[in-house]
Amino acid sequence: MKIAVLAVQGAFAEHIDKVRKLGAECLQLRCAADLEQEFDGLILPGGESTVQGKLLRELQMFESLHAKIRQGLPVLATCAGLILLAQEISNDDHVYFGTMPVRVQRNAYGRQLGSFHTVQEFAGIGTVPMTFIRAPYIEAALAATSDVYHGNDGSAEKNETAMCRQEEAGISSRVEILARVDGRIVAARFANQIGLAFHPELDEDNRIHEMFLRMCL
Amino acid sequence: MGEDRYALNKQLAQMLKGGVIMDVTTPEQARIAEQAGACAVMALERIPADIRAAGGVSRMSDPKMIKGIQEVVSIPVMAKCRIGHFVEAQILEAIEIDYIDESEVLSPADDVYHIDKHKFKVPFVCGAKDLGEALRRIQEGASMIRTKGEPGTGDVVQAVRHMRQMNSEIAKITSMREDELFEEAKRLAVPYELVAYVHANGRLPVVNFAAGGVATPADAALMMQLGAEGVFVGSGIFKSGNPAKRAASIVKAVTNYQDSRLIAELSEDLGEAMVGINEQEIALLMAERGK
Numbered sequence: 001m002k003i004a005v006l007a008v009q010g011a012f013a014e015h016i017d018k019v020r021k022l023g024a025e026c027l028q029l030r031c032a033a034d035l036e037q038e039f040d041g042l043i044l045p046g047g048e049s050t051v052q053g054k055l056l057r058e059l060q061m062f063e064s065l066h067a068k069i070r071q072g073l074p075v076l077a078t079c080a081g082l083i084l085l086a087q088e089i090s091n092d093d094h095v096y097f098g099t100m101p102v103r104v105q106r107n108a109y110g111r112q113l114g115s116f117h118t119v120q121e122f123a124g125i126g127t128v129p130m131t132f133i134r135a136p137y138i139e140a141a142l143a144a145t146s147d148v149y150h151g152n153d154g155s156a157e158k159n160e161t162a163m164c165r166q167e168e169a170g171i172s173s174r175v176e177i178l179a180r181v182d183g184r185i186v187a188a189r190f191a192n193q194i195g196l197a198f199h200p201e202l203d204e205d206n207r208i209h210e211m212f213l214r215m216c217l
Numbered sequence: 218m219g220e221d222r223y224a225l226n227k228q229l230a231q232m233l234k235g236g237v238i239m240d241v242t243t244p245e246q247a248r249i250a251e252q253a254g255a256c257a258v259m260a261l262e263r264i265p266a267d268i269r270a271a272g273g274v275s276r277m278s279d280p281k282m283i284k285g286i287q288e289v290v291s292i293p294v295m296a297k298c299r300i301g302h303f304v305e306a307q308i309l310e311a312i313e314i315d316y317i318d319e320s321e322v323l324s325p326a327d328d329v330y331h332i333d334k335h336k337f338k339v340p341f342v343c344g345a346k347d348l349g350e351a352l353r354r355i356q357e358g359a360s361m362i363r364t365k366g367e368p369g370t371g372d373v374v375q376a377v378r379h380m381r382q383m384n385s386e387i388a389k390i391t392s393m394r395e396d397e398l399f400e401e402a403k404r405l406a407v408p409y410e411l412v413a414y415v416h417a418n419g420r421l422p423v424v425n426f427a428a429g430g431v432a433t434p435a436d437a438a439l440m441m442q443l444g445a446e447g448v449f450v451g452s453g454i455f456k457s458g459n460p461a462k463r464a465a466s467i468v469k470a471v472t473n474y475q476d477s478r479l480i481a482e483l484s485e486d487l488g489e490a491m492v493g494i495n496e497q498e499i500a501l502l503m504a505e506r507g508k
Contacts, residue, residue: 007235007472008235008472009234009235009236009254009256009471009472010232010233010234010235010236010256011228011231011232011234012234012235013234014231030472030473030476031473031476031479046231046232047232047233047234047235047236047256048232048233048236048256048257048292048293050251050254050291050292051236051254051255051256051292051468054252054254055254055468055469055472058465058469059469059472059473079232080232091291092291106291107291110313111293111313111314111315112225112226112229112293112313112315112316112339112340113310113313113338113339115225115228115229116221116225117221117224117225131224131225131228133225133228133229133232134229134232134293134315199228202228202231
């Protein structure tokens with residue numbers, strides 16, 4: 001199995017170490033030529049989303065990756081990566097891939113003094129360590145949700161066309177809420193995309209990466 | 218500062234890796250830097266080239282000016298305090314700066330002691346010419362290290378020297394027998410545990426950036442190929458003919474630092490580089506401040 005890691009800026013080396021430790025091959029994406037190789041999954045690492053979003057376009061990787069994600073390539077996106085996937089950013093006019101029907105807030109916990117570490121429940125895994133660095137969180141899902149913590153099912157259905165496309169492909173069209181911290185959504189899954197506000201690559205625990213690699217099989 | 222907080226501060230530096238941190242003096246420059254792809258900005262009243270030209274005592278910037286920059290960008294904002302000036306650091310912490318640079322570019326406030334950075338919640342980056350300096354700063358609580366370069370000169374020679382020195386000392390420690398580490402710790406005047414960490418991991422326990430004299434995409438890529446994990450660019454951008462273009466080119470050169478064909482393209486038509494001063498032509502070696 002080969003996992004591509006976006007390596008234009010940020011904490012990509014930490015993801016690469018994890019993936020290699022778990023026995024998968026890694027491909028670093030730095031320029032358009034790197035996309036000519038086949039790969040089974042994509043990791044969008046932490047870093048600065050403004051920098052990554054700009055470099056994705058200027059290094060001619062954006063369109064090709066966008067198409068792959070829409071076609072169902074499994075994606076694990078952490079922190080800045082979540083911002084790249086979000087359909088809306090409440091405090092920023094930019095939209096990057098916009099493939100995940102969620103609204104996120106950038107730097108939602110404030111500056112570096114607001115960064116924190118905690119241990120919380122993650123759906124299907126149990127308690128996991130979570131490191132938040134100038135992190136965003138998900139303000140709201142913009143499609144129907146299934147929420148193991150709150151039991152609500154079927155909220156706003158703004159994203160009908162995307163849902164239909166996904167349903168035709170036989171993939172769940174709901175935004176599955178995977179974790180909350182103090183009531184705020186910090187992890188969610190939509191189809192083959194997992195978006196996390198925190199950094200599993202910075203902690204010893206491997207279970208989130210293991211879960212992602214199983215998605216890429 | 219608890220262990221958790223120190224870990225979080227080191228981890229913020231990890232998020233900056235592969236990026237370029239740019240010196241800015243106005244909100245307008247900060248916006249240009251962010252749009253050009255800076256992963257953070259360093260807010261200061263005068264860039265090092267002007268500090269050098271003006272002479273005299275140079276101090277922490279006006280907090281109002283720093284806040285003005287915090288308001289216009291979404292990326293982390295850093296600011297400098299004088300070596301040993303823990304009250305300037307307290308002020309920067311009070312305005313919630315994301316990273317404090319305890320910097321030799323400003324006039325040192327203390328010629329013996331650095332700041333006890335464990336007393337702070339905000340992270341510190343400090344300069345180092347060699348491994349001993351780096352580990353001493355880390356022992357004092359720095360969560361990021363940079364070369365000391367020679368700021369404001371546009372001459373990369375010192376940053377290169379510091380990076381090579383650091384690398385060769387790390388390589389030497391990695392190849393030592395374990396029973397030799399005690400003596401090495403004494404020689405470097407640092408705690409044994411830090412030397413043992415370098416021996417086991419072959420790297421510093423924190424992120425290491427290049428700083429000082431970087432003026433071109435080629436300079437930035439040179440520092441990355443020598444092992445820097447990211448680059449600070451000070452006077453090199455806003456002292457040049459076309460700051461926005463030069464900044465964006467340096468950002469791309471840092472990402473693709475091994476792609477010489479791309480760096481050749483990035484180096485075209487950048488306009489005039491900052492004039493620069495050779496190391497031998499300057500009277501004041503800032504890198505000699507604070508050891």
